[in-house]
Amino acid sequence: KGDVQDFGIQESLSELEQLADTAGLRVVGSTYQKLASPNPKTYIGSGKVSEIKSAIHALDVETVIFDDELSAGQLRNLEKVFGGDVRVCDRTALILDIFNQRAATxxxxxxxxxxxxxxxxxxxxxxxxxxxxxxxxxxxxxxxxxxxxxxxxxxxxxxxxxxELESVRKHRKQYRNRRLSVPVPVVSLVGYTNAGKSTLLNQLSGADVLAEDKLFATLDPTTRRVQMENGKEFLLTDTVGFIQKLPTTLVAAFRATLEEISESSLLVHVVDISHPMAEQQINAVDKVLSELDVSSIPRLIVWNKVDKTSDPQKIRLQAEERDVVYISALSGDGLSEFCNAVNDKLKDSMVWVEALVP
Ligand code: GDP
Incomplete structure (x- = not known):
């Protein structure tokens, strides 16, 4: 359908496969159909419905996942046609399942x-x-x-x-206010899911935050204290990973968590530069950030997983041209350059804060 402008159909489907894998499902196949508009009853056309039905029987399929949100009627009609115990769900339900499995707090x-x-x-x-x-x-x-x-x-x-959420949030806010009263700058890691945010946090702070090659390994913001070589400190916060077509219900649900970002001194945008869709992922993250009213907070772009790229030398040159920091969070390469860049950016923002204080 139309809302995959940036991500091609194949890329969106392969991301859906990765999501299914993260949810613990084994993917046996995928297919798509180009229609002028979705069929109101079954989303796809009747020929495609029969084709999938045959595949369900041939491959003993238990679940069919659609990449777009389905209406109640479409879900019901499809389950009726596919029959038996076949479960039909959409990207939103799948993401909700994953979030449910992974919510840690x-x-x-x-x-x-x-x-x-x-x-x-x-x-x-x-x-x-x-x-x-x-x-x-x-x-x-x-x-x-x-x-x-x-x-x-x-x-x-x-x-x-x-x-209940309101009362939990009130509590967290009090805690956050206490934290903010300590004059240590807060640096927030943002980025597409799986970009390497948790790995970077672990490397810098020795914290044992879950880092896995799965989508959405991180759901809760985790804050750690990082000490730089010059003795200065900053608080580093890991946030929820972003993804294209993040269900609107979830964006709303996590808004409060994301709002913490707006209180930080610096945003570090971690990019998996080895990913074939890196540019589209950057755009997806920028889109969420632009909805959060954080344009006044300085940003530092970090290209991660340089070790995984086919031509690291070329990436280094490109990064230097664009004033981007390149690192390998996994091997630890470039981390002291990263800290220097954070320090420089914070210095800029501190001058700005001092200028405000009479
Ligand atoms: P997050 O979702 O952004 O928090 O990403 P994670 O920190 O969980 O990392 C996702 C996956 O990428 C994990 O399997 C990491 O081991 C891997 N990873 C992270 N940084 C690097 C890196 O610099 N190089 C390589 N090769 N893999 C990395």
């Missing part, structure tokens, strides 16, 4: 549960209309009533969750 779990419920609310019809059909229409109307009851229960749960 109480706040992150609350945020994910809330996003999941908000995703479910308009899709609740499914189970009860199934029941109606099975009963041959005898319980007609019953289903609808039940949907209303379920929706009310879900809305209540959403309300309870929101209250």
């Amino acid at each position: 109480h706040e992150a779990s609350l945020q994910v549960s809330l996003a999941q419920m908000e995703y479910q609310l308009p899709r609740l019809t499914k189970m009860w209309t199934h029941l109606e059909r099975q009963s041959g229409g005898k319980v007609k109307g019953m289903g609808e009533k039940q949907i209303e009851v379920d929706k009310r229960i879900l809305r209540n749960q959403i309300g309870v969750l929101k209250k």
Whole structure:
């Protein structure tokens, strides 16, 4: 569909495969179809539906994942056609599943549960209309009533969750205010998921933050103190990884977490320069940042995984031309240059802060 302007269809699908892998699924195949507009009933055309149905039987498929968000009706129709126990889901549901598996703090779990419920609310019809059909229409109307009851229960749960989140956030804010009262600059790592943010944080601080070759290894912001060779210190914060087509419910859910970024002295944008889609990933990150109102915060761009590129020398020259720092977070190459660059940028921003103080 149209909203993959930057990422090609193949790239978006291969990212979806990686997401499925992260969720613990084994991918047996993928396919796509070009349509002028999605089919309102089944998203794809009827020929494609039959083709997938045959593949489901031939390969004993348990789950079919669509790269775009499906409506409640489309989900229901597709599950009906595919039959049996085949589960149909979309990119959003898959990402929500992954976030659910990986939420490490109480706040992150609350945020994910809330996003999941908000995703479910308009899709609740499914189970009860199934029941109606099975009963041959005898319980007609019953289903609808039940949907209303379920929706009310879900809305209540959403309300309870929101209250709980509010109190957790208040707590965190107090903690953050205490932290901010200590005059140590806060540096936030931002970047596309899997760019190497956790690895960099680990290398610099000796912290043992989960770093894995999976999408979204990092969900919760983690802050560590880093001491530079000149004795100065800064706080380094790792944030949630960004991704294209991040479900809007999730962006909203994680807004509070992302807002911490707006209180930092410096943003370090970590880029996996060895990735074939590096440029598009940079754009995806810039897009989220532009929504966060952080344009006044100085930025430092870091090209990571230089060791993985086919021509590291060329990358180094390009980086020097563009005033970009190049590192290998994994091997530790370039880390002292990185710290010097952070120091320089912080010096600039400190001058700016001092200028404001009478
Ligand atoms: P995050 O999602 O941005 O926090 O990324 P991670 O720090 O979890 O790293 C993702 C994957 O990239 C892990 O498998 C890391 O070992 C790997 N990685 C990170 N930095 C480098 C690097 O400089 N070189 C290479 N070759 N791999 C790296």
